[in-house]
Structures are given as C-alpha cells and as structure tokens.
Amino acid sequence: MKIVFAALVACFITLSAKAQLTPFELSKDKNYTATYAQVIDYYQKLNKLYPQQMKLINYGTTDVGKPLTLVVLSKDKVFDPAVIKKQNKRVLLINNGIHPGEPEGIDASMMLVRDMLKNNTLPKDVVICLIALYNIDGNLNRGLSRVSQNGPSAYGFRGNYRNLDLNRDFIKADSRNALAFTQILTTWKPEVFLDNHTSDGADYQYVMTLIETQKEKQNPILADYTTKTLTPYLYSKMKKSGYEMIPYGAGEEGLPDSGIVSFLETPRFATGFTAQHNIISYITETHMLKPFDKRVYATYDFMQHLIEINQRDAKLIGELKRKADEQVINQKTFALSWAVDMDKVDTITFKGYEAGHKASGVSGLPRLYYDRDKPYTKTIKYYNTYKVTATADKPVAYVIPQAWGKVIDLFKLNGVQMKQLAHDTTLNLQMYYIADLKTPARPFEGHYLHTGVKLNPVDMPIKFYTGDYVVYTNQPINRYIVETLEPQGVDSFFAWNFFDSVLGEKEYFSDYVFEDIAADLLKKDPSIKQKLDDAKAKDPQLANNAGAQLFFVYRNSPYFEKTFMRYPVGRLLTNTKLDLK
Structure with missing residues (x-):
C-alpha cells in the first residue's frame, strides 16, 4: 500500500511540475509563443498554486474588449500600492507583447514568475508588476506577418484592433490600451520600467541589444545613476550570462560599420512617456534572426539581472526618484525636442558579420547579404549625445x-x-x-x-x-x-x-459690403492704411490684387476673429x- 501511495505521490508531483511548464517549454522545438488564452490560463493556474505572493489584477478595457491583466508579485504578501510606498519598497513594471510579433517577453515572463515563486526567490524590497500581454488585440490576430524574423512558428500582428501601433500611442492615447496602461502607471508608481521587444536592422553576432532612456533627455539625477551604475551592471551581467549586448541601432541607417546612433524615444513611445514621469526606463531588443529560444532565454536573463540590481539598490533608487521629482518641481526650463549631435562621437567594440553583395534571385541585380562564416570584431562609431x-x-x-x-x-x-x-x-x-x-x-x-x-x-x-x-x-x-x-x-x-x-x-465677409466698410476704416485708422501701404511696397503682387488688399484690411480690422x-x-x-x- 505504501508503494502504491508513493507512486501516486510521485505521479502527482510529475504532473504538477509538467502543469507548470509554459507552452513555450512544452513545444517540441521551443519555437512556439503562447496565445492570449494560454497566457491568461497559465497565470490563473499559477495563481491558485501561489495565492499569497501573487495577484492578478485587471485594468480597464482594451480596444478588443478585454482587460489588461497585471501580474503582481510581492514577497511580503502586500498588494496595496500605497502601503508598498510607505514601506519604502520599489516597484518594477515590465511590459510584454506591445508588438505581438515580438513575443519573447511574454514567454520569458511566464517562466520567470513561476521560477521566482517556486524557488522562493522573490526580492524582499521590490514588488514586481508584469503586464502579461499588452496588445491583446494584435495577439489574437495570429499569423506570419513578420516575414524577416526567425520564428516563432506563429505570432500576433503589430497593429491592434484599430490598426494602431501601440508603441506610438502613449502620449496621444487614442487606444483604450494606452488608457489602461496609464492607470497602471499612476496606480503603482514604478521607479523602473522595462518594455520587451525584438529588433530589425542589420545582422550581427548579438542575441540582444538595449535601448536606455537617452541620457540628455533623462532627468540628470537619474541619468547619472543609469549611465554610471545601472546600465554598466546590466551589460556586465548579460555578458557573463552568455548574452553580450550592444546598444540598439546597428544598421538602422545603413551598414553597422557606419556606426550606431542611439535611439531617441520621444513621449509617443513607452519609455519616452515613462521618462516624463521620472521613471528609469529600458527597452530590450532581441535580434530577429537569432533562434527564438535564445531570444526568450536572453530576455529571461535580462529581467532577472534587472530585478537583482533593483533589490541591491532599492533604497538608492527610491532616494534618486525622490530627488528627481523635487528637481522637476523647481525646474524652470524644459527641453521640447532633440537632435543627435554628430560632432560628439564615442567608439564601441562591435561584433558583426562581413557584408557583401551578390545577384538577387528576384531581380538579378546586386543585393545585400551578411556572411555568417566571416565574423569580425572591430571598433565603430557610437553617436550617443543629443542636443x-x-x-x-x-x-x-x-x-x-x-x-x-x-x-x-x-x-x-x-x-x-x-x-x-x-x-x-x-x-x-x-x-x-x-x-x-x-x-x-x-x-x-x-x-x-x-x-x-x-x-x-x-x-x-x-x-x-x-x-x-x-x-x-x-x-x-x-x-x-x-x-x-x-x-x-x-x-x-x-x-x-x-x-x-x-x-x-469661422467668419468671413461679403466683398461688396465690406468694400465701403474697409474704405471707411482706412480713413479713420491711419495705422491700418500705413500697414497696407508698407505691405504693397514690399509685395508687387499684393499691390495689383484688389481682393488681397481687401482681405489685408479685414485681417487688420477689429472685425477679424481673434481666436x-x-x-x-x-x-x-x-x-x-x-x-x-
């Protein structure tokens, strides 16, 4: 009887362990990304296993009629944002699937949440909030639209139900998705934000590239910490993990040899928008041509390292956020637009592949290709300063x-x-x-x-x-x-x-009626007549156009609408x- 019971227990443990595997892990070649239904089902089942340190909260309604699901992880079992702030804990917000054809964050987050709960490794001083899947609309529209990408086998569409690119929608907030995101942002008030993506552009040796809030656009108090401490830490840890990174942008404006121009994320983008809230922000960009499983595991590792340093520097990050908020309260002058400063250039070590040209199988004309049998390491220019x-x-x-x-x-x-x-x-x-x-x-x-x-x-x-x-x-x-x-x-x-x-x-005039009014105005108000004479002297076309002169008088008269x-x-x-x- 004991043997039978032990066998049943072993069978239950095996089934339970398998039940906690993600659809990505269960797929034969790990070239599969979870559907929206699978994502929600997975988190709901996980929540039943770990109800005390995990909570699922729905926010708003997206354009496709479904709410945004926020996965909240709290080691101390506290899920009240106000209490969390009083306890001087940090909040890390992670967004997944804003472009559903770039789904690595969706699958990596599912594994990471499970592993932290299962292994009891949740950080003590950081509450983690993950948006399970942001562009639900696009995820439901599953197919093969990203033709230049190496897997997964099927994935969602970039546009949402209104055909909006949701990573261009944050400041204008046309979508209900953006309204729900902002509700999450202002409710939980994160100090750090991460948005997971997949890149395009040139071919090179790296699995992951990184976008950080442009240092000239970021609050200087936060920029000093990110450029000197946080970002170097992430680059170092990812290299040790086997996923060495470079800044995003190689080949965006030509071949990588021409250099990398750092990406400027204005407020239409997620991280440009969160930067307006004085939030430290990053975008991961895994490389489209690398195998999907490597892209998922690289994203998993990056999130893990980001959580680690949030825990290590929890009190410092909180203090820096407080100082940044105070500084912005008293700030007098604000930047409104930026342009890359081509006179200021750094250098960066770049690991790429030799590029060449061969005859196109379509046109017969020369076409670009990268030769993976010819890797190289060289120093290239890095334009990382904006004015x-x-x-x-x-x-x-x-x-x-x-x-x-x-x-x-x-x-x-x-x-x-x-x-x-x-x-x-x-x-x-x-x-x-x-x-x-x-x-x-x-x-x-x-x-x-x-x-x-x-x-x-x-x-x-x-x-x-x-x-x-x-x-x-x-x-x-x-x-x-x-x-x-x-x-x-x-x-x-x-x-x-x-x-x-x-x-x-909204208003205009009838020429034949206004003619007499205009003539009277010129007699009574010499300043209007002087303006007209000066304008005619400068513009011969105006001098020979009766209708234009009449309109000039109207524009300078008390009758012209001031609004x-x-x-x-x-x-x-x-x-x-x-x-x-």
Missing part, C-alpha cells in the same frame, strides 16, 4: 478651457493636479498665435502630425469661465505638463492635432491670486 533643439520656460500656471475635454481627461489620468476657476474671470495671460507649421499629406498613426511649429506670443486679456482649469507648474509631473502643452514640442498635444479646430476661420490660429491654452506668467474652487 536640445527647442526649449520653453514654464509659466506659473497654464489655464485650459474645459472645452478641451481629452486634454483634461489625460491630465487627470496622469496624476496632474488641477484647480478650477470658481467664477467667470478675465486674466492677463501670454497667448500663442500659430505663426507657421508643417503638416504632412498622409496620416501617421491616425494623425496628421504637425512639425516645424513657430509661435507668436502675445500678452492679452482673455475671458475664462467657471470650471475652466488652472494647472500650476510646481509638480513632479512638470515634464509631462510642459511637453504636452507647449505647441512646439515634438510630441505635444498640438502636434498630435488635439487643437486643430483653432486652425480654421483664429490662437492656441487656446493660456500661460499665466505672474503669481496672480485666483478665486478657485
């Missing part, structure tokens, strides 16, 4: 008319503190008039993104109404506030067409006492 190309001094406060509801909703979701006017009020503000802008002929991610914005600031009285919003710039979230509300910013709300209705005129091309968000430059709700 600021536009800045803005913050005002005391921004005043936002309540009519711009999406702006207000996103500010609330991002934790921006706002006050409301208690009654109708006329304020003396600096207002921007849009002097020039460039808009493409075709949309990008559903928007006609404005660039090259030039502004004409004008001090003027503006009437606001009860309930309009006042946003003071004395907050840790100042970067998000300024970068979204200053129209010239690379990913400002204006750039993403939030305010396009101000670019259109045309006027950006509606006001800048309060003085510390004015306001009657607020």
